Amino acid sequence: MQTKFSDKVKHLEASAIREIFKILAKPGIISFAGGAPDPTLFPKKELSEIAADVLLNQGEIALQYGVTEGYAPLRQWVKDRLTRQGILNGQDETIIVSGGQQGIDLASKSLLNPGDGVVCEEPSFIGGLNSFRSNNAEIYGVPVQEDGLDTDKLENLLKEHSNIKVLYTIATFQNPSGITMSLQKRKKLLELAERYDFIIFEDNPYGDLRFAGEDVPTIKSMDHDGRVVYLGSFSKILSPGLRLGFVSCDPALMERMIICKQVQDVHTNVLSQMIAYEFVTRCDIDAHIANLRQVYGKKCRLMMECMDRYFPACVKHTCPQGGLFLFCTMPKQYDSKKVMEKALEKGVAFVPGATTMIDASASYSTFRMNYSTASEEEIKIGIQTLGEVLKEIVGE
Ligand SMILES: Cc1ncc(COP(=O)(O)O)c(C=O)c1O
Incomplete structure (x- = not known):
């Protein structure tokens, strides 16, 4: 039988990252391909005690249907934390979602008609790109420079295309480049959003993981017009397996997103939300995050030192101040997919740049390296x- 797939999914590429995971199952492979936290740092003991306690003592709530907006105490905790961090100013609504990925997709579904324009950084996060693809958006790329996306190129695009409705940015410790957008560019972006009337999705799952340099205010913290949809996650600071993220945005848009979420999964896993809430209130989440920062900072520095020692001088890397990734660039004529084939034969994996680009079928000389999952010895x-x-x- 020839299955007739929908227009929404027929052009989607299987994530090369997921494909790589299949190869990674082979014993002995050293992987710099994933985007996962260091599994040795999960607070397993605390979480297992909390999980048992929640099930025994609050099982009637934990095992029951919950509300779509999220478990109220966790929602309030997130709101208070974002307000304390200066990110929210009281006008926005906040909900808990099943991972930041769902937040991106709910916002896309609520705003995008087929053919609407979405501007993405190039390179960008495949989960974001695939959400826009599956919502039949027209995707435009803007290159990422050392201080974040090229706002001049963005302005030219905006002048040329009147269909642009959304701009998607991972402004802080970008996946995959590790680059952080400067304050000046963040301000410029907001100014352009007002002038050309588009919405900014600020995806910030890595913002808490700074290990060098100074904090830069989020775009959301400077938004007084309800133009920024702020997306966060517990995946990188607690556990991706719990599948918890959050979204803050203008209440009218949030109302639509809640309806979309009801269609998708009714509500986020209540047990996960309760475990996370008990963890953040009973344990010291800030001390836990401080430890992650310290470990990731050390691993990142080690990876950069090793690259400077062992890589050919013509292969350049970014120098992130936080997050989980750094990005390498070879001279233009080399295709990182080909390098990956050879590297896999020798037992090393990474993510080729093509996966992070709008046209994933072309050849790119870039690749993404993750430093959080491998041990120091493996690095x-x-x-x-x-x-x-x-x-x-x-060559040398
Ligand atoms: C930039 C970015 N956004 C969103 C996500 C999705 O995270 P979550 O596990 O919260 O769905 C990831 C995960 O790697 C990411 O890198």
Whole structure:
């Protein structure tokens, strides 16, 4: 039988990252491909005690249907935290979602008609790109520079295309580049959003993971016009398996998103929400995050030192101040997909740049490296091995 797929899904590429995960199941592979937290840092003991306690003592709530907006105490905790951090100013509504990924998709569904324009950074996060693709948006790319997306190119795009309704940015410790947008560009972005009347999705799952430099105010914190949809996540600061994220935005848009969420999954897993709430109130979440920052900072510095030592000089890398990724660029003529094939033969995996681009079928000389999951020993061995592969392909 020839299955006739919908227009929404027929053009979607299987995520190369998921494909790589299949290869990673092979024993002995050192992976810099994932985007996952260090599993040794999950607070397993605390979470297992809390889970047992919640089930025993509040099981009637934890195992029952919940409200679509989220478990009220957790929602309030998120709202208070975002307000304390200066991100929210009281006008926005906040809900809990099943991971930041769902937040992106709910916002897309609520705003985008087929053919509406979405501007994405290039490179960008495949989950965001696939959400826009599956909502039949027309996607325009703007390159990411050392201080964030190129606002001049963005302005040219806005002048050229009147269909642009949304701009998607991971302004802080971007996935995949690790780059953080400057304050000046954040202000410019808001100014352009007002002038050309578009909405900004500010996706900030990595913002708490700063290990160097100074905080830069979020775009949302400067938004007085309800133009920014702010997306956050518990995945990188607590556990991705709990599937918890949050969205803050203008109440009218939120109302639509809540209806979309009712259609998708009725509500976020109540047990997960209760476990997270008990964790953040009984344990010291800030101390936990401080520890993550310290470990990731150390691993990132180690990875950069190893790259500087073992990679050919013509392969450049970004220098992130937080988050989980750094991004490498070879001279233009080399295709990172080909490098990955060779690297996999030697037991090392990474994400080729094509996965992070709007046209994933083209050839790119870039690749993403994750430093949070591998151990320090694996980083040393893996980068040395990758250096040998790169030298064979691009020379010294
Ligand atoms: C930029 C970005 N946004 C959103 C997500 C989705 O995170 P969650 O696990 O909260 O769905 C990720 C996960 O890797 C991400 O990198």
